[in-house]
Amino acid sequence: MPSLATTETLIASSGRKSFRVVFEGFLHLMLLACAVVSIITTVGIVLVLLIESLQFFRDVSVWEFLTGTKWSPLLKPQHFGILPLFCGTFLVAAGSALVAIPIGLGTAIFLSEYASPIVRDIVKPLLEVLAGIPSVVFGYLAVVFVSPIIKSLFASADLFNAANACIVVGFMILPTIVSLSEDVLRSVPRSLREAAYALGATKLDVTIGxxxxxxxxxxxxxxxLAIARAVGETMAVTLAAGATPRLTLNPLESIQTMTAYIVQVSQGDTPAGTLEYRTIFAVGLTLFIFTLLLNVIAQWILSRVREKYE
Structure with a gap:
């Protein structure tokens, strides 16, 4: 016959096990609910974009929208060619990448391969602080600091121009490149470095080769990832690049990106339900498709260059 103490121990153990099973089941449901909410939110956004965009394309042909070289839906006569907005978005993304990629990769290589632990512990947190600065602050700095410098160097430059946006957005995405690249460089197996040194390679040869x-x-x-953030950047680009939808690749001219146009129309001056109002959904859908294609291309590139180590 089991003793009273043994019986009480078994009952307590059974109670703890039951509580653990119930708690784990509740936690499983909570995690499932989070995943479902994420999926529903994504599907809801896509459905809203599609429904409103389809109503827009009842009045505007898709061909005109994709190939038109003039964008002036809020003025008479109206033009609905998205190429100027697409060109402005591409110009800012490409220009900011030209600014951020060389500086970011060079900084990541320095922190990973050349910097002392003390320097790394100081520089990397400072870059993380840079990532926390609001984008509107970068836009303000572009207007009051970067733009006068560009105007002094190029007299033909507009006050608000693409170069402003490229420079400030380039510094905005810099921490993303530095942080991720430095982590990846430090994760390279030490055996690869030692094998190269054993063959007589120098520090530069090991780093670059x-x-x-x-x-x-x-x-x-x-x-x-940094370019994707540059494509979706809004406030800094709105303040720095201006609001002139122009089909140009000249970085000294005022332009307008897709995100900046959405901000312009969303301020409340355009009546809801009108054709002009629905342009923001058509532009948003275009931006969504563009970002999706960018991610697909990124996955394809990663699958081609990925290295695996055992």
């Missing part, structure tokens, strides 16, 4: 190629998949991922 071994470490960087071995970490190329992660470095490319940081580049593409």
């Amino acid at each position: 071994v470490v960087v190629p071995a970490a190329m998949s992660g470095i490319m991922a940081s580049f593409l």
Whole structure:
């Protein structure tokens, strides 16, 4: 016959087990609910974009929208060619990448391969602080600091121009490139470095010829993630680049990006339900498709350059 103490112990153990099963089941349901909410939110956004965009394309042909070279839906006569907005978005994304990628990769290589632990512990947190600065502050700095410098160097430059946006957005995405690339470079197996040193390679040879190629998949991922953020940047671009939808590749001219146009129309001056109002959904759908294609291309590139180690 089991003693009273043994019986009480078994009952307590059974109670704890039952509580653990109930708690784990509740936690499982909560995690499932979070996943379902994420999926529903994504599907809801896509459905809203599609429904409103389809109503827009009842009045405007898709061909005109995709190939038109003039964008003036709020003025008479109206033009609905999105190429000027697309060109402005591409110009800002490409220009900011030209600014951020060389500086970011060089900084990541320095922190990973050359900097002392003390320097790394100081510089990397400072870059993380840079990532926390609001985008509207970058836009303000572009207007009061960057723009006068560009105007002094190029007299033909507009006060609000694409170069302003490229510079400030380039510094905005810099921490993304530095942080991710530095982590990837430091994760390269030490055995690869030692093997290269054993063959007589110098520090520069090991860095450029071994470490960087071995970490190329992660470095490319940081580049593409930073470019995706540049494509979706809104406030800094709205303040720095202006609001002139223009089909140009001249960085000294005022332009307008897709996100900046959405901000312009969303301020409340355009009546809801009108054709002009529905342009923001058509532009949003275009931006969504463009970002999706960018992610698909990124996955394809990563699959081609990914390195695997055992």
